[in-house]
Amino acid sequence: NVTGAPDQAKQVVAYGRTADMKAWLEDQKYVAVGYKKTTGALTTKTVTPKPAKGSDDKGDAGGAAEGTATPAPTPAPTATPSAGASSSGTGAATQAAGPNPAGSDLWLEEFDGEAAQVTRMNIPDDVSVIVASDGQKAAPSRVTVTWPVDSSTPWAFPLIIGGLILLVIGIALYLWGLYTHRRSRGPRRKSGPKMPKLPKAPKYKPTAMIETTPRGRRSTRARVMLPAALIGALALTGCTAGTDAATTPTKTATPLTTEAPDAKDQLPPAVTVPQLERIVKRISESAAQADAKASADLAKARFTGPALQLRQANYAIRAKKADEPALPAIPASPIVLSLPQATDAWPRTVAAVIQTPKDAKGTAQAPLALTLVQATPRDNYQVEYAVSLEPKAKVPNLAPASIGSAVVPPDSKLLALPPAKVAAAYGDILMNGDKSQYASLFNAEGDTLRTQVGADWKAKQKAAVPATASLTFTGAPGAGTDVAMATNDSGAIVWTDLTETQTLKVVEAGAEVSAGATAAALTGVPSSKTGIESTFGYQLAFYVPPAGSDAKITLLGFAQGMIGAKQIP
Secondary structure (H helix, E strand, C coil), X not given: CEECCCCHHHCEEEEEEXXXXXXXXXXXXXXXXXXXXXXXXXXXXXXXXXXXXXCCCCCCCCCCCCEEEEECXXXXXXXXXXXXXXXXXXXXXXXXXXXXXXXXXXXXXXEEHHHHCCCCCCCCCCEEEEEECCCCCCCCCEEEEECCCCCCCCCHHHHHHHHHHHHHHHHHHHHHHHHHHHHHCCCCCCCCCCCCCCCCCCXXXXXXXXXXXXXXXXXXXXXXXXXXXXXXXXXXHHHHHHHHHHHCCCXXXXXXXXXXXXHHHCCCECCCHHXXXXXXXXXXXXXXXXXXXXXXXXXXXXXXXXXXXXXHHHHHHHHHCCCCCCCCCCCCCCEEEEEEEECCCCCEXXXXXXXXXXXXXXXXXXXXXXXXXXXXXXXCCEEEEEEEECCCCCCCCCCCCCCCECECCCCCCCECCCHHHHHHHHHHHHHHHHHCCCHHHECCCCCHHHHXXXXXXXXXXXXXXXXXXXXXEEEEECCCCCEXXXXXXXXXXXXXXXXXEEEEEECCCCCCEECCHHHHHHHCCCEECCEEEEEEEEEEEEEECECCCCCCEEEEEEEEEEEEEEECC
């Protein structure tokens, strides 16, 4: 039970991994409540973070997450471990403003409002509970912990049955003893007269003298010679057998000492599946609000990098061009694939594939793959890449969500192509097609983006331009962060972005070129006498096989759209 908060409506109770919770508290001073088994009482201590290097003794907001524990000025509460008993802890409330724990993606479960007054939970040793307000008002001043005492008797019934069986056996033995005792004490028949003794045979007397056995040392030696010889033979026989066995040793296999990996050394996944489901639901709700209002500011709450850039450009285009289609909505569920990073540090990365609902005509839509990034413990997860999967995309075997995957460095040489070079190589293929030096590394089958904006499409666009203008294409890796997560076959799923600039330039005096409806929405001019420069953004997801593999790099999904346009001066 949690009481004493000035505003119980803003009271928050949540639990999460202890290491994550300490990282979230970071530079905040807090009261840690524990339990001492020897005394059966709750303990409290005030944890004060160490000041950052170069700061004064009072510390600052950028202090380290580690802290030193000092005893609280309040007396330690007591605890009685009995059924229905409660333990209360009282801590000093602080008036200093702090971060708001409500709505954090770091918690495994969260309770607020009335649900935070009394909460039931069964958590392991590496999980802690945080009790706080909204960070502006004082935290609850009293915490009551109640736990049931185990009064179960699992051995009672078996012992009772065993006792009954022994009782029956005892009664049976008792009755059998009485029966045999009475029979032994019953009347006996009188015996008749004794039988006469049999006559004794006469003793045998030899008629001749028998030679007596000689006495002396020689006699003794003769008597013991045979047994001694037998004993010696037996002893030598045993020695001979042992000698033969010793001369032919038996080969025995020596077991190899192999140590199983310690579970404590294994890094935990960044999120659990229920936690990821809650995060995706929050992202879906936030994205729906931003899409409904076409608000770039609202989109910043849950989008970053290439995903935010494309969404903001789409909002700007739709504000001037009513028939511009909106970007795919972020579904809240179901999550058909989750791949968290195995880490205990930040930033953290999580990949999720969500099944999208059918459109208004009942046509099935491609699943949406999201790459989520959490920059710091106090930041929520943001969508950095949001791509629609290709119809024939086959995701390779991945680590289970309960274990997580490792992040591959951008310059890793263990892959067919380092993740940092994938965007530039694929951009060269979009420009030069099969003539590209990287064409043999990529799989063309099922690549619909290459069909839409590849070398053949660019050649047709150039051919359609009149002689008064020129059209050129240039590509370069985008400003987004390359993300690569390992697969079970030593390959990686790589998310990257590519920008492509289309320059339509007037080459003859007095001529004029049309900007196009989409570019006109961003530039504000329908045509130009100098030229129009349009920039397109491509969010790409690839499967990159390991180095030395015969497999090719395969495009798994993409998202594209115009992200900028301007008039050439």
